[in-house]
Amino acid sequence: MKGETVYTDLIQLTLSGNKEAYSKLYDKTIQEVYKTAHFLIEDKTDVDDVVQEIYIQLYESLRKYDSKKPFRPWLIGLTIKQIHSYRRKRWMRLRIIKKAEEQRKPVQIDFSSDVVSKISNQKLIELIHKLPYKLKQVIILRYLHDYSQEEVAQILHIPIGTVKSRINAALKKLRQKEQVEEIFLGEVGNVK
Template sequence: MNDKELLPWLEKATLGDESAFQLVYQATHQDVYRTVAFLVYNKQDIEDIVNEVYMRMWRSFHNYDPNRSFRFWLHGITVRQVQDWKRKAWRRIRLFERNRQMTCEQFDWTDKAVLQSEMQLELLSLVRQLSYKLSVVVILRYFHDYALEEIADMLQIPVGTVKSRHHLALKELRKRFGMTGGDAYVH
C-alpha cells in the first residue's frame, strides 16, 4: 500500500475508526519496529518507543503536510522518538553504567535475532558499535535510502554535518571491517 492510499485510513484512524487503525498498524508496524530496532538495542525499550511513535502519529496527524511523503513524516517521528528516549536515558543512567549495559544488550541482540538465522552480519555489528549520531545516518542512508539532504531535513541539522557524519561513519566501518572480516579479501 502506498502513501496516497494509506492517508484516508490514517485520517479515519485518528477519528476513532478501529478497522482503520488496524489497517494503518498492519501497513506500518514492521517498518517502524525495524527502524527503532536498528537504533536501540534493548527489546523492552524498542517496544516502548514503537508504542510512543504510534501515539505521536495519532496526536500530530493534523500537522502532517499531505504534499510531502508519508514515509518521510513517519520516519521523522520515529527518529525523534528515539532521540527523545536517548536523551531521557542519558539522564536516567550514569555514563559508566550505560556503557556496561550497552555491551550486554549488544550480545543479547546478536545472539537471539541474528546468529539464530545463521547469517554472518559483521558489518551490522560494526554499525551498532558506532555512536548514535553516526549510526542514524547510516541507517537512514542505507536502510531507508534517503539522500543526505533529506536526512539533514529529517534530523534538522545542516547538510554539511550529515555529510561529515556519513563520511566519518564509512571511514570507521572500512577501518574496522578491514581489521576483522576484511582479511579474507586481502589474502
C-alpha cells in the same frame, strides 16, 4: 505517489474516528518503524515500549501532518524524535543509578546486541552497532531504509552537508574497523 495517497486516505479516515483505518496504517508502517528502533536502541528489551510510544505519539500528531509532504519520512522523523526522547530519559536514569551504585559498587550494564534477521552480514552489523549514535542513524536511514540523502536530512532536521559528512565519516570508520579486524584475525590465524 500512489502509496502516499493510501497513507493520506488512512490518515483522514483515522481522524474521522475510524479505528480500523489506524490499524491498517499501523500494519503498513510497523516494519519500518520497528527496524529503525531496533537499530538505534541499544537495550533491545526497550524496543517494544519505544515503538508503542511512537504509535501513541503518531496518533496524537496526525492532525499536525501536512498531507502535501511525504508521510513515511515524516513518520520516521517522529520515530527518531521518540528515540531521542527515550535516550535522554535512559541517560538520566542511568546517571541516577550510577550515582547510587557508586556508593556501593560499580554498575555493569550488558549491552549485548540482537541481530535483524533480514541482514545477512553479521560482521557488518556488529561494526554498525559500534558506530557512534549520530553516524549509526544516517547509515541505517540511508542504507537499511534506502532513503535519499535529502530525505535523511529532512527526517533528522539537519543540513544535507551534515548528512553527507556523517555518511562519509561512518563509512570511513566502518572501513577502518573492518581492516583492523582482518589484520587481527590474520595474525591470530597465522600463529604457529
